[in-house]
Amino acid sequence: MSPKECSLHPRSMLDSMNALREEEEFCDITFVAGQDEIKVHKFVLIAASEYFRAMFSNDTKESKTGIVSFPDTSGDVVKQCINFIYTGKVDFTLDRITDFIKTSDIFCLHDLTDLYVEFLSENVTMENVAEMLSVALLYQKKLLITSIQIFFQENLNAFIESPELKSLSKDILLYLLSLVENWGKKYETLKWNAVMTWVKHDMLRRKDAFDDCFQSIDLAFLTRQFISENIICEALVTDSKKCLQKIVSHDYALEKCSKVPLACGQQMTGIISCDTKSRTVYRYSQIEDKWSVFTRLPPGISTKCLDVVEHKGIIYVTTGNAVFSYSELKWKKLYENDLEDEYNRCIICGKYIAMVTRRQVVLYELGVGTSSSIEIKRNAPCISNKFAITSMEECIYVIDAVPGCVNTRAFQINLRTMQSIQISKIPISVAEGSAFRYNGTVYAISNHSKEVVFHDDITKQWKFVPGLRIEKYNAGCKIHITDKLYIYDKQLRTKIATVELDKFLVSEDEQPPSPKDASVCCMSFSK
Incomplete structure (x- = not known):
């Protein structure tokens, strides 16, 4: 037969021990705090706190004399802690709350500390938020930090104007x-x-x-x-x-401020173009709506099939078989092989810059200085010399206008294995067109029909963006997306058009058109 338990017994025992303390009966320890002397029982302290257990279990001064002094702590604060040990109750007050938490933490009264934190979390004010944050950080109290964060979200404007x-x-x-x-x-x-x-x-x-x-x-x-x-x-x-x-x-132009000194390697905005005849690299300011000379290509960089991209203030140039960078007024060769080609596109994809040609894909890991490349097998169908590329997550999308073409394969960097996934054909010709991604979707623009299509990941089909035609689009234009879609001629440095991004919000009931003459290959190189 299992023993029965009296639920009132723990409370009764606490009340009895507290009564003995208040009457100073059988007390064997004296706390001295300020002008106050507080009589307590050693065995109760040992049962309540590992701090006091360690104190009285060793050959300490306090263990020998039975006197524990707290010269830097108020008597009221010590009494509050002792009262909690004997009763499990606490009277909350914001006055000297930091002292209460500090002392309860020293005494290893974790339940009491948590009660204080819970109280503070419900009473964050403009006047005490800084003090509360100091407490939260000092004692690593996530509940209090969360409460301060919510308070800030609701009162940030008022706090900025406050003297605090x-x-x-x-x-x-x-x-x-x-x-x-x-x-x-x-x-x-x-x-x-x-x-x-x-x-x-x-x-x-x-x-x-x-x-x-x-x-x-x-x-x-x-x-x-x-x-x-x-x-x-x-x-x-x-x-x-x-x-x-x-x-x-963060790709913001500085030209608006005439006082700004252009330090070494400070590249202004993300739209970059290179005039291969004059070997001049230009940058475009969206604020000033103009191009300006940024630098010139040094001897040794071929312009036969050059492409250029900017990433975090560094210019990257690819030539079909080599990758160069320009930073801090210096050109540097990052990679080179012997597989020259007549056409090349480069793109930033995650932590890599990818150089894609008809024969190979080169991945150069930014900030690490390592590269991986592989030549397309000669018996595999090759892509044409007018393809477009874009990237999304850890995939490169190659869009090619040759009917029935299986595009450049891909490989996993660690395993150096080939992998290509052919997706449905595009219903328009995109020879010398452009591709880009926005809001998790891949888009393509036709140089011929001026129409825009997107790939539906659910139906795995290409669909037209209804009512959108970019009439001024020219062959080989480049795309840049910030607050708008910018389309510009990379050779003539001419802004062709800007398109509001809401134009690319397509209704889900658009029916996929029948495929015609363009194929797309998704080249995955997830690590």
């Missing part, structure tokens, strides 16, 4: 700003305002901290107009090479 912002330390400010990551344009604008308010409140002492604060701003959420009108004309930004480089790395 100006009194924050740099570390606390940076952490508060880090809680507002990936929330969108509205919050990123507020973060910029918060940084400027904080720095300019004490410019003399905080100017040096601006670089670190600026790194917390995600420029991807800010419009080009906001950056142009508020950021790149700010003296704190233009005086800082680190800040300028951040703007460059």
